[in-house]
Amino acid sequence: MAMAQKLQHNVTIKGTKDGLVLLLDDLCSFEHLLEELNDKLSDDHGQLLNGPLISVIVKTGNRYLTDQQSGLIREIIGQKKNLEIKRFETNVITVAEAEEMKKEAQIMRVSKVVRSGQVLSVQGDLLLIGDVNPGGTIVATGNIFVLGSLKGIAHSGSSGNREAVIAASVMKPTQLRIADMINRAPDHYPEHGHEMECAFISDEEGQILIDRISIVHKIRPELNRL
Amino acid sequence: MGEAIVITSGKGGVGKTTTSANIGTSLALSGKKVCLVDTDIGLRNLDVLMGLENRIIYDLVDVVEERCKLHQALIKDKRFECLFLLPAAQTKDKSSVQPEQMKKIISELKQDYDYVIIDCPAGIEQGFKNAVAGADKSIVVTNPEISSVRDADRIIGLLEQEDVEAPKLIVNRVRNHLAKSGDMLDVDEIVSILAIELIGVVVDDENVIKAANKGEPIAMSPSSKASIAYRNIARRILGESVPLSTIEEEKGFFSKIKTLLGMR
Structure with a gap:
């Protein structure tokens, strides 16, 4: 089952002219997400993950990330020295944030x-x-x-x-x-x-x-x- | 049940104590039972202006610390049967009284008197808070100068947070010739900045100083302009509608012609 989920591509990496977009699936569990992200980034993608500095946008869809969770993602991506997180993009915010807005x-x-x-x-x-x-x-x-x-x-x-x-x-x-x-x-x-x-x-x-x-x-x- | 009116200004030396003494005297002149309360503990003056300094035995702090009964500390005025003074202590400071204690004393006084006039010390600290604590209404005194108006504005802001009616304004020490030549703020300008109701304008009159030095409030001598102004303020407090005396009463012949020609 675990293998099957891995094949479902919870993490999709897209290249754009401005850098990379990491699409994180919002339905799987957070642990699976981290695991797969780790695997994907440690796989050798040739020059893509080892070349010059690339900016990354992380899209989390309808998943709400706590500060701690986004910290974990930052940590994993930060292991690749040439990747720099530009921002997180999400469809959801908390009620407090909405009220603030x-x-x-x-x-x-x-x-x-x-x-x-x-x-x-x-x-x-x-x-x-x-x-x-x-x-x-x-x-x-x-x-x-x-x-x-x-x-x-x-x-x-x-x-x-x-x-x-x-x-x-x-x-x-x-x-x-x-x-x-x-x-x-x-x-x-x-x-x-x-x-x-x-x-x-x-x-x-x-x-x-x-x-x-x-x-x-x-x-x-x-x-x-x- | 009488009402308590606090006379305040923020800035020192604008004439709070003089105003308190004269409003008190004017109200007593119209037969009201009045008690003046000096809350300027440590720098008391109201007794001196009223000429009652030598009769003080007990004071406000003695009442608060229960060394005497309230009625023992009250001094009857020389001139009026219906005018009394509760003097401040000279040897203590403002922190020896708390707002709650003031409230109690003022409400006790209101049972027996028609008007309780509270003379507030300068500043916005403890002394101000004490003076305002028991008051129902407030009067802000200002002079026609920027610093005094600025402080009055601050005080009005603080009064708005307290449990008192919207303050009324007295502009004190107005000098006719300076206001006319535009070298001094004029009354309209002050009222437009402070945006509160004007209850009286008192001209600068050297007789006020002379009277104060004799321990005799100016309101006693009916001939002076300041005296008439104070009496009018008292009448307005009593609810009469007295038109505000315009300062430029004595217009010269030429200025009248100029006004006619639209040259002023």
Whole structure:
């Protein structure tokens, strides 16, 4: 029976122009999978497994791998010095991960005045209906939209998303932060001309720019969900 | 059952104690039974402003540590039968009282008095927490300067987390000529930043200092502008609708013409 299962090819190796794809069957037991993976890789495949550095994508289909299990697979593949795992691809995630993804994608709506000393931190996009006073801070892992005047600190893309933007009805911040980039306000704001504005990281200039809100759809088309 | 109002500001020196003394006096003037409570343990001032320093025998900490009964520590005012002061201790510090103990004292006082006015110390630490613990309402005092407004904003944020009604705002020490020339924050600007209800504007008046040094609250002398402002605040606390006195009362002839011509 064990022999028969081995012949079923639980592990399929495919070559693509970007490297190898390891297709791992998602119905057999994990022990069989490891065994077969080990056998396949230790078989002599000539130059394929001994040549120059090849990147590998591991596809696990509908099988959920714990960190420990994916560690074991990494270990086996790592025995071949020329193989480098690029990523794992799977059809399944845990409920916790799914909830996390949902949070990242949602727009959190908050209605309050963020006062000096207060920090409002959310996952995903933040829609603040109210002001951010000097000394107050708002943080979001996604984009920030303020329907009110932004006079404090705003930090969008806080977990590293440099595509995030910050928009405010009245843009008079003390500091703007997008991902790891920080921009200080000018020491004096001109009295007039603060219509609705939006801040983003400009690729050409490599720094945070502020511009009219009407041009945002050109710079960040991905904001559009329609 | 009366109500307890805490007077706070965050920043020091903006006029919390003066405001407490004068609101208390004004409320007493309208016949209400009022108790002032000084919670600035270690740096008490309210007794000095009221001119009652030499009558202190027991204080707040004595009450908390049960060396005396609450009514023994209360000092009756020289001028009013219905105005009392619970002084703070001068020899201890803020940590000698806990918020729970304050709550108990304030609720006991509320049984007997129409208004309990709590004078809060500067800062946001233990002293602030003690002062706010028993309060039902709060008044935030600020001056027309950025640092004071910033601290008021912080305090309003902290008050929002406490179990008190939305705070009201007093802008103290407004100087007419500076606000007019734009060298000082004007009241509208402050209200728009802090986004809470304005309950009074008090002009900067040197008579306030003179009165304080005599141990006589300014609210007693009806001729000064500050006194009228404090009395109006008291009336608003009592629920009367008194229009906010605009600061630019005395417009000159020329400025009137300029306004007419749309030149201002």
